[in-house]
Amino acid sequence: MTATRRRFLFELAAVTAALPAVTALVEATDAFEEHVRATDPMSLSDAYSLAKGVGYLNHASIGTIPTAVQEAHQKYLSTCESNPWLHMWGGVWDPLREEVRGLAARRLHCTTDEIAITRNTTEGFNLLAQGLPLGTGDEVVFSSLNHVGASACWSAQAKRRGFTVRSWDFPVDRVPTLDEDAVVALHTRQITERTRVLCLPEIDNLVGLRLPIARIAKAARSKGVRWIAVDGAQALGMVPVDVTAQGIDFYAASPHKWIQCPKGLGLFYARSAAQKALAPMIMTWGQDRWKGSARTFEDYGTRDLPALLALGDALRFQTRLDDSRAKTYASLRGHCREHVADHPKLTWCSAGDPRLAASLHAVGIEGTAAPAVADRLFKKHGFVVRPFRTAGLNALRVSPNLVNTRDELTRFFGALAKALA
Ligand SMILES: Cc1ncc(COP(=O)(O)O)c(C=O)c1O
Numbered sequence: 001m002t003a004t005r006r007r008f009l010f011e012l013a014a015v016t017a018a019l020p021a022v023t024a025l026v027e028a029t030d031a032f033e034e035h036v037r038a039t040d041p042m043s044l045s046d047a048y049s050l051a052k053g054v055g056y057l058n059h060a061s062i063g064t065i066p067t068a069v070q071e072a073h074q075k076y077l078s079t080c081e082s083n084p085w086l087h088m089w090g091g092v093w094d095p096l097r098e099e100v101r102g103l104a105a106r107r108l109h110c111t112t113d114e115i116a117i118t119r120n121t122t123e124g125f126n127l128l129a130q131g132l133p134l135g136t137g138d139e140v141v142f143s144s145l146n147h148v149g150a151s152a153c154w155s156a157q158a159k160r161r162g163f164t165v166r167s168w169d170f171p172v173d174r175v176p177t178l179d180e181d182a183v184v185a186l187h188t189r190q191i192t193e194r195t196r197v198l199c200l201p202e203i204d205n206l207v208g209l210r211l212p213i214a215r216i217a218k219a220a221r222s223k224g225v226r227w228i229a230v231d232g233a234q235a236l237g238m239v240p241v242d243v244t245a246q247g248i249d250f251y252a253a254s255p256h257k258w259i260q261c262p263k264g265l266g267l268f269y270a271r272s273a274a275q276k277a278l279a280p281m282i283m284t285w286g287q288d289r290w291k292g293s294a295r296t297f298e299d300y301g302t303r304d305l306p307a308l309l310a311l312g313d314a315l316r317f318q319t320r321l322d323d324s325r326a327k328t329y330a331s332l333r334g335h336c337r338e339h340v341a342d343h344p345k346l347t348w349c350s351a352g353d354p355r356l357a358a359s360l361h362a363v364g365i366e367g368t369a370a371p372a373v374a375d376r377l378f379k380k381h382g383f384v385v386r387p388f389r390t391a392g393l394n395a396l397r398v399s400p401n402l403v404n405t406r407d408e409l410t411r412f413f414g415a416l417a418k419a420l421a
Helices: 003-037 041-047 067-082 084-088 094-108 121-131 152-161 172-177 180-188 213-222 294-298 305-319 322-342 370-381 406-420
Strands: 115-118 139-143 164-168 195-201 227-231 250-253 266-270 346-348 361-365 386-390 393-398
Touching: 067 084, 067 305, 094 115, 094 266, 094 305, 115 121, 115 294, 121 152, 121 227, 121 250, 121 266, 139 152, 152 164, 180 213, 195 213, 213 227, 266 294, 322 346, 322 361, 322 406, 370 386, 370 393, 370 406, 393 406
Parallel strands: 139 164, 139 195, 195 227, 227 250
Antiparallel strands: 115 266, 250 266, 346 361, 361 393, 386 393
């Protein structure tokens, strides 16, 4: 048998093995879409395996995987174990891995050569902090809204290599009244002639402010910033992302949040013209074959390919729900705002301007420490939210996804009112 024929048979076997999973996924996604449009939204929960009695309002911390994607993942796992060498090293899964890259590239609006499949957002920013040519006289700038996963790596490298890191305090108390112009001005006034890297979250994890990235990037470029690096941990899967239109250089994301894929998978966009400046963080054999492609940045030896393939299923699942996403989030957000306005001890700490809003809301609480309230909400009522006592806030972060409903939010605010009584 020739090598080509052997390869063909391997690929055929792999694709055939994956087919039942793909078919089941399409059926389950169809059913889910119907649920989204249905008048009985409670049945949405059938598409997930959240425990009965759990009100999961913490999608910003970590996503819950649809059962159909879990099933696809399990299928890949057992297929892999039927012949681990063949699937991990024999190349039969190369086309499927590249299909996942294609889906990611379509989601982010870039080419497949600009996508690396990493482990998370933190890895993406570590790649940048370690791999960009920065030294004495250079400055990296970000605000206090930057997540530590996108900040700590810069400070560690700065000490060794002599560049400086400047973090400025974002006026979190002004978020409810800010408009786009004000947000752009806040960022651009921080840029100096030494600023080489501007680092910013598309949506932060505290108040969920959705930054007008394209406008900030344009202004930063005109002031001479060389690299613009965006943290998409919260944005990818929550809002449409177009890295090309945004005019940025790098984008790092954690699809295990809003894309709801298996935990420990990340996406990293590196604009092709910016890739030359970036050295890979991990060196291994044969990396030269990826020259001119962001695949260089994901090549760290043996990896979890079954989970990576399930990322493709998660991307397909989410893409099919895109039409209803913005409307559903706006409706859930409006509902939250009404409940907050109705309660004297609650304050809306997230954006007031809908263009700057996300599906991640900070609800300020008066009189009781937020962690104690969150603890009680979970233990007595099953609601999972994230408490924050930082940046002058004593708040609960409520981050609903498409699986959540207005009724569920009504019950949540009822439980919250009891906890504050
Ligand atoms: C805005 C933001 N950036 C980065 C991270 C870090 O994500 P990961 O642990 O997946 O790298 C998070 C996690 O919550 C986040 O919310």
